[in-house]
Amino acid sequence: MSVPDLEPYLGVAVLLADTARPILQKYYRSGVGIEDKPDATPVTIADRAAEAAMRQLINQHCPGHGIKGEEYGDENLAGDFVWVLDPIDGTKAFMTGKPLFGTLIALCYQGRPVIGIIDMAVLAERFVGVRGRGASRNGVPIKTRACAHLSQAALYATTPYMFTGAAAANFNNLALNVKYPLFGADCYGYGLVASGFADLVVEAQLKPYDYLACAVVVTEAGGVAVDWHGRDLTLASGDQVVVSGDARLVPPVLALLNR
Numbered sequence: 484m485s486v487p488d489l490e491p492y493l494g495v496a497v498l499l500a501d502t503a504r505p506i507l508q509k510y511y512r513s514g515v516g517i518e519d520k521p522d523a524t525p526v527t528i529a530d531r532a533a534e535a536a537m538r539q540l541i542n543q544h545c546p547g548h549g550i551k552g553e554e555y556g557d558e559n560l561a562g563d564f565v566w567v568l569d570p571i572d573g574t575k576a577f578m579t580g581k582p583l584f585g586t587l588i589a590l591c592y593q594g595r596p597v598i599g600i601i602d603m604a605v606l607a608e609r610f611v612g613v614r615g616r617g618a619s620r621n622g623v624p625i626k627t628r629a630c631a632h633l634s635q636a637a638l639y640a641t642t643p644y645m646f647t648g649a650a651a652a653n654f655n656n657l658a659l660n661v662k663y664p665l666f667g668a669d670c671y672g673y674g675l676v677a678s679g680f681a682d683l684v685v686e687a688q689l690k691p692y693d694y695l696a697c698a699v700v701v702t703e704a705g706g707v708a709v710d711w712h713g714r715d716l717t718l719a720s721g722d723q724v725v726v727s728g729d730a731r732l733v734p735p736v737l738a739l740l741n742r
Contacts, residue, residue, distance in 0.1 A: 486614060486615070489598060495540070495545060496600050498540060499588050500600050500609060502536050503536065503602065504604045507529055507533060507571065507577070507604040507605075508604050509529075510527065510528065510529035511605055512580050515578075524574070527574065531555075534553065534554045534570040537568055538552065545564065548566060549561070551568070551718070552567075552570070553690070563592055565718060567587075567590075568589075569586065569693060571585075572585050573585065573641075573670060576667075583668050583669050585604065587602075587670055587693070587695075589699060594717045596716070596718075597699065598614070598699060599612045599695065599697065600700075601673060601700055608621060609621055610674040610677055610678075612696075615703075618703040620674070620677075626705050627677060627701070628679035628728055629728075630729045630731075630732060631729060633660045633735050635662050636662055637682050638663065638664050638683040639666070640654070640684065641666065641667065641672070643655070643658075643666060653741070654685060654687075656739050656742070657740060660735075661683065670696075673726055674700065676706060676727070677728070681728070682727065682729065682732060684697075684725075684726040685726075686723070687722055687723045687724075688722050689722050691718055693724075694708070694724045697726065706727055706729070707726070707733050708725075709725050710724060711737065711740050713737055725740070
């Protein structure tokens with residue numbers, strides 16, 4: 484797939500992250516009210532304010548581009564360019580005072596993610612990936628680390644309760660085969676894989692706004708981001724994700740997840 488010049492859109496993506504960060508910082512640990520959405524997931528005024536601000540900027544700087552956001556739905560998804568926004572990935576962390584939540588910003592071209600930002604508002608860390616240009620943390624290039632064997636791998640998932648039925652049994656088997664099964668990092672786990680501090684993220688019951696930005700960061704850092712059947716992640720992907728810093732881990736992980 485030939486991709487147009489992404490430099491102007493990278494500037495917009497950074498502007499979105501710069502705009503969302505102070506909004507989240509303002510409301511963090513401020514006692515904001517929490518509502519339950521129809522799907523029983525929580526939402527706060529911070530989620531809505533950050534996404535509304537980012538949408539306004541996209542419509543201003545990239546008129547005609549599509550938008551897919553967690554809080555305000557879809558706009559113009561038929562176009563070549565679609566922005567995918569999660570204003571707070573880790574709302575439960577945010578509302579309980581835990582700093583491991585982030586803003587996820589992805590730009591897709593013809594359904595495939597080409598720019599991704601993971602912005603950790605409280606930690607003041609920003610992971611950026613641009614297709615063909617590598618990945619960085621706070622402007623410094625990052626790379627995944629080598630890990631050839633599951634028995635040496637550090638695995639993250641947001642919670643073991645995101646797996647149900649056969650997926651729960653298979654994930655548990657995977658967790659028993661790695662060195663360190665870890666939980667509770669939300670989107671930060673993907674940044675840790677991209678930075679070479681962890682090796683795997685395996686998750687389920689996700690939406691495209693939960694993983695597309697992370698996929699660009701990890702793959703541009705040298706890793707792999709696929710679904711549970713080994714297919715590249717796109718705007719049309721399902722809810723199950725495998726991210727690995729080392730491609731050699733992917734076949735044994737998929738084998739355990741698809742028993």
